[in-house]
Amino acid sequence: MTSSRTDYELFDLGDFTLESGATLRGAKLAYKTYGTLNAAKDNAIVYPTWYSGRHWENEWLIGEGMTLDPANYFVIVPNMLGNGLSSSPSNTPPPYDQARFPNIDVRDNVRSQHKLVTEHFGIDRLVAVTGWSMGAGQTYQWAVSYPEMVPRILPFCGSARTAPHNKVFLEGVKAALTADATWNHGWYDTQPWRGLRAAARVYAGWGFSQAFYMEEAWREMGFTSLEDFLVDFWEGFFLDERDANNLLTMLRTWQQGDIGATPGFDGSFEGALRSIQARAIVMPGLKDLYFPPEDNEYEVAHMPNAELRVIPGVWGHFAGGGANAVDTAFIDQGLRDLLAD
């Protein structure tokens, strides 16, 4: 499957009022689909993006012979609000541009996706929702917000509520980015490159496990030294058409993730977990440093129809990033088992 940076669709969300009370007028949801929606409209899978990710960065899990085979399913990849393709600080006209771009909640993302799925495609029931990292958070939120539409979920390397330590890790990323005076409280003319590179270096320690670095598993990705990995993979990652305000918007979305905040649960995280009727396979990475398996274990213990299936190995959070064939096959098998039911 080839990447498709310019080949995608924009869905007009109209005047979209956010959880914060702000209204994004003429808001846009960027998305790409893979495969064909059948006549019964019962073969659709939603697969949201992750922190900073774009639809083309989800494509490693889609393809001929894989579970998400476009010959069998209609896979919809909606881009998160704030990711630079959907409405974001970088592409919204004044007055809600740059530093004034409003706070986005996970529920805003899922509601915008629900509009796309129901109003644009006329789908009233999905086959499943799946996603990595913040995509997993959106997956849980789909199951809680629209239980009648979501019979199956497979969240991988993510959580239904952002843990306090995860919030602290993100505070470090944010502090590094915003320590660059060029950022100028969001009112910059050129990207704060130094801050973006600093944020990338902070992230590097979190994205992969201690054992990954000890084993120099980055060599499998084609990098030639530790510093080469830090510069070419990590700094390159944060410089690849990414934008400081966009990253900060998604960071805030992430920090506030909590299905328990959904109306109807009185703030109860466990209550929201118990409400999930979908059959679930929950797949943490064994050595994920910010979504540790024990957090998913707690979730699964409170979900009526869920299985915990830990992705083994040293790749940590990036077990779910499509960076190595073994973990990709493991996740693909999980999807196969889920969809076979």
Add this chain to the structure above:
Amino acid sequence: MTSSRTDYELFDLGDFTLESGATLRGAKLAYKTYGTLNAAKDNAIVYPTWYSGRHWENEWLIGEGMTLDPANYFVIVPNMLGNGLSSSPSNTPPPYDQARFPNIDVRDNVRSQHKLVTEHFGIDRLVAVTGWSMGAGQTYQWAVSYPEMVPRILPFCGSARTAPHNKVFLEGVKAALTADATWNHGWYDTQPWRGLRAAARVYAGWGFSQAFYMEEAWREMGFTSLEDFLVDFWEGFFLDERDANNLLTMLRTWQQGDIGATPGFDGSFEGALRSIQARAIVMPGLKDLYFPPEDNEYEVAHMPNAELRVIPGVWGHFAGGGANAVDTAFIDQGLRDLLAD
């Protein structure tokens, strides 16, 4: 035991040539002692400081009724080169001041301490060496550099060689600090406060475990919210008479830590571990994120006379920081057992 910020001694190291080839002329080693050196000069314990730490921040493990009781032992706490009390970027006159302060190796620290112990105090054999974190690194180095002087060691929450992931975590701290333009490549007139605070926030995710934050164990330390902990403990920590160039000097020392680089081992880490004749109790924190227990397990497997004793609980790296009574008692007991032999 009361703190003693101004009450300490300075040992004149003379013209001290470093591993890098630079010579610090009139170099100083700041230290404090606790207890009395006996007539036989056979009751001394060396207890070096850690990253950014000063002698008074080691005092939680010293006191009446504790293993390191000044009534029984002569405890010498040497301050690391670069910590602001011993020769450092912040206190060295031109031309080796600020950004020109030379690279310091762990072996430079240990050799300067050896001079103090032998030349100033006339001690030819210690009871033990112990230390936390980078202090543990110096402890290992003592055992390798001066085996005839060191019959016992208790390194806690540290390692004999800085692991690649640990180097990456430190890259994040460094990148956050130096993203602040005020740092000015080390030629600042006022401290880069924004960078120091950013570095503190990056550090916050690493110093304590995911479970520590989940359980809000910071409440036991007297903090009233997560943000209060980030500001008052972490930012306060990095602003407490600390200096950006000093922190960067010690960071480089840490990154290059490796007993295998000691002359005589041909770069072999395992060879250096096998050479350690000292009886050792090695104490990692169960959930330490940058000195994970498996690294110490590897070390102990290659040491002829070593025991691994993991500090349980959720405090991560700060299990060794004197921040809670349970872990402090556990380490104190380890020292008691070690010294009883």
